[in-house]
Amino acid sequence: MAYRKLGRDTSARRALLRSILTSFFAHGRIETTEAKAKEISGLADELITLAKRGDLHARRQVLAFLLDEDVVKKLFDTIAPKYADRQGGYTRVLKLGPRKGDAAPMAIIELV
Numbered sequence: 001m002a003y004r005k006l007g008r009d010t011s012a013r014r015a016l017l018r019s020i021l022t023s024f025f026a027h028g029r030i031e032t033t034e035a036k037a038k039e040i041s042g043l044a045d046e047l048i049t050l051a052k053r054g055d056l057h058a059r060r061q062v063l064a065f066l067l068d069e070d071v072v073k074k075l076f077d078t079i080a081p082k083y084a085d086r087q088g089g090y091t092r093v094l095k096l097g098p099r100k101g102d103a104a105p106m107a108i109i110e111l112v
Contacts (some may be wrong), residue, residue, distance in 0.1 A: 028110065
C-alpha cells in the first residue's frame with residue numbers, strides 16, 4: 001500500500017494532511033495519532049527538501065500545499081537553512097501511550 005487512507009476520502013484526507021503540516025511547521029512539534037504522524041513525516045521531508053532549493057518555483061509548490069503564507073516564509077527562512085547539510089531525515093516520531101478516550105496509539109512528531 002502506498003499510503004494510509006486514515007478513514008477518509010481523498011479530498012478530506014488531503015485537507016487533513018495540509019492542516020496538520022501547516023500546524024507542524026508553525027510549531028515545530030505536534031502530538032497526533034501514530035498513523036497520521038507516520039504519514040506526515042514523509043510529506044514534511046519532501047516540503048523541507050523543496051524549501052532547501054529556495055527558488056521561486058519551489059516556493060510556489062510549497063504555497064500550493066500549505067495553508068499559511070507566514071508558515072511558508074518560516075519554512076524557507078529558518079527551517080530549511082538549518083538542514084542545508086543534511087541529506088534527509090528531518091523529522092522524528094516518538095511513540096506515546098494510548099489515548100485515554102478511544103485507546104488510539106498516540107505519537108509526537110518533531111523536527112530533528
